[in-house]
Amino acid sequence: MMSKIQSIRGMKDVLPDETPIWQWLESKVRNITYRYGYQEMRLPILEPVALFERAVGESTDIVAKEMYNFHDKSGEHITLRPEGTSGCVRAVIENNMCYNKTQRLWYQGPMFRYERPQKGRLRQFTQFGVETFGMSGADIDAELIFMVRDIFRSLGVDQYVRLEINSLGTLPERLEHRQQLVSYFNQHKALLDEDSLRRLETNPLRILDSKNPQMQEMIEVAPRLLNFLGEDSRQHFDELCQLLDAAEIPYIVNPRLVRGLDYYTRTVFEWITDELGSQGTVCGGGRYDGLAELFGSKSLPASGFAIGIERLLLLIQAVGGDKHISNYPDIVVTYENDKQNVEALMLANQLRSKLSHLKILSDCSGNKIKRQHANALKSGCRYIITLNANQKIGLWDLEKNTNALSPLEDIIAYFAH
Numbered sequence: 570m571m572s573k574i575q576s577i578r579g580m581k582d583v584l585p586d587e588t589p590i591w592q593w594l595e596s597k598v599r600n601i602t603y604r605y606g607y608q609e610m611r612l613p614i615l616e617p618v619a620l621f622e623r624a625v626g627e628s629t630d631i632v633a634k635e636m637y638n639f640h641d642k643s644g645e646h647i648t649l650r651p652e653g654t655s656g657c658v659r660a661v662i663e664n665n666m667c668y669n670k671t672q673r674l675w676y677q678g679p680m681f682r683y684e685r686p687q688k689g690r691l692r693q694f695t696q697f698g699v700e701t702f703g704m705s706g707a708d709i710d711a712e713l714i715f716m717v718r719d720i721f722r723s724l725g726v727d728q729y730v731r732l733e734i735n736s737l738g739t740l741p742e743r744l745e746h747r748q749q750l751v752s753y754f755n756q757h758k759a760l761l762d763e764d765s766l767r768r769l770e771t772n773p774l775r776i777l778d779s780k781n782p783q784m785q786e787m788i789e790v791a792p793r794l795l796n797f798l799g800e801d802s803r804q805h806f807d808e809l810c811q812l813l814d815a816a817e818i819p820y821i822v823n824p825r826l827v828r829g830l831d832y833y834t835r836t837v838f839e840w841i842t843d844e845l846g847s848q849g850t851v852c853g854g855g856r857y858d859g860l861a862e863l864f865g866s867k868s869l870p871a872s873g874f875a876i877g878i879e880r881l882l883l884l885i886q887a888v889g890g891d892k893h894i895s896n897y898p899d900i901v902v903t904y905e906n907d908k909q910n911v912e913a914l915m916l917a918n919q920l921r922s923k924l925s926h927l928k929i930l931s932d933c934s935g936n937k938i939k940r941q942h943a944n945a946l947k948s949g950c951r952y953i954i955t956l957n958a959n960q961k962i963g964l965w966d967l968e969k970n971t972n973a974l975s976p977l978e979d980i981i982a983y984f985a986h
């Protein structure tokens with residue numbers, strides 16, 4: 570027997586039962602991007618491996634362990650993008666989009682990371698991302714946070730997420746902190762687990778992110794980057810805090826928030842929920858002022874965030890926010906005599922042309938009328954219209970439980986108001 574072919578681990582089909590909630594979420598998110606004046610970018614899914622090595626950083630888990638890399642037929646080393654910021658920066662520079670102007674952009678699409686799949690963690694997942702260019706102030710960082718708050722509010726989950734913020738300072742500030750941090754961790758080397766020992770060489774800041782319970786006490790008193798911020802970075806961070814206070818957005822300053830990508834400078838933030846277990850970060854973002862320069866461009870301040878859509882959907886479902894979303898047709902058109910299928914199809918067309926606000930499904934199954942009705946009932950529709958053998962039209966209102974034969978004009982009038 571031939572073996573079954575199944576989907577790749579960590580890559581999920583979105584079935585028709587689930588698409589209504591995706592579409593609902595996408596329309597809410599799009600509406601907010603529109604109202605904030607952001608423009609959509611559509612970016613390639615394949616990018617050069619070198620793009621992420623340089624932007625995200627070779628020592629990060631994403632680049633070191635999680636990318637889907639391969640050589641194409643011409644030998645080029647390419648990858649399925651693990652995130653959207655790097656490609657967006659590439660595109661902005663390549664298309665000279667920031668010459669004397671700022672940009673506010675958004676994108677949505679699949680990202681790929683070879684991680685161990687679990688609830689809320691997939692190998693193909695969808696990000697809604699926003700990136701801004703040419704603005705260095707804390708005001709635009711605050712605007713991004715306002716936007717995420719509005720998204721969560723419009724989806725009814727703002728009560729279930731908390732905002733954590735931190736400042737990672739500038740590169741020189743980080744280097745000074747790094748030296749102190751390395752010497753501190755060296756003093757406590759015996760307490761470091763294997764992962765942290767590796768990170769001590771490659772990316773010591775990420776040790777602060779460790780969840781290992783044995784290391785928490787030691788990490789808690791490690792040198793804090795916030796204490797190494799220079800005057801300008803301090804002021805930038807204070808201003809962000811003041812803007813969030815003014816907008817009455819609650820937040821927690823988490824000095825251990827470092828993010829898993831190397832390009833951040835100054836502001837970083839995450840929105841976290843306790844409803845999803847260990848994969849509770851629904852949104853992550855921050856400022857990355859030095860990234861464009863890594864690609865040979867002149868200095869270009871930038872800031873952005875990305876929301877993991879699957880995680881956000883899990884959260885909406887966990888708090889029952891999906892109850893009102895349905896995919897039901899309003900009307901199903903059926904027919905008594907199996908020779909009437911074409912007439913029923915035309916009847917559905919007539920109804921659609923007059924009743925543009927309704928979802929009208931035509932039963933083309935060829936089944937007997939009893940089965941057609943049973944399927945219509947299963948579909949969750951509110952009305953069943955039946956073309957009788959004697960060409961009369963029956964309207965069955967399932968909610969009122971009324972059933973009557975009526976001329977077509979009366980049926981149309983019935984729905985028109």
Ligand code: HAM
Pocket residue numbers: 651652653654655682684689690691692693694695696698699700829830850851852853854855856872873874875876877878879880
């Ligand atoms: P990130 O924190 O790596 O940041 O990802 C952003 C969000 O994508 C996460 O908070 C999470 O919701 C979702 N996500 C990440 N990995 C997975 C996964 N394996 N399965 C399901 N969801 C996942 C970035 O990617 C940055 N590019 C964000 C950014 C934009 N920073 C500035 N601009």
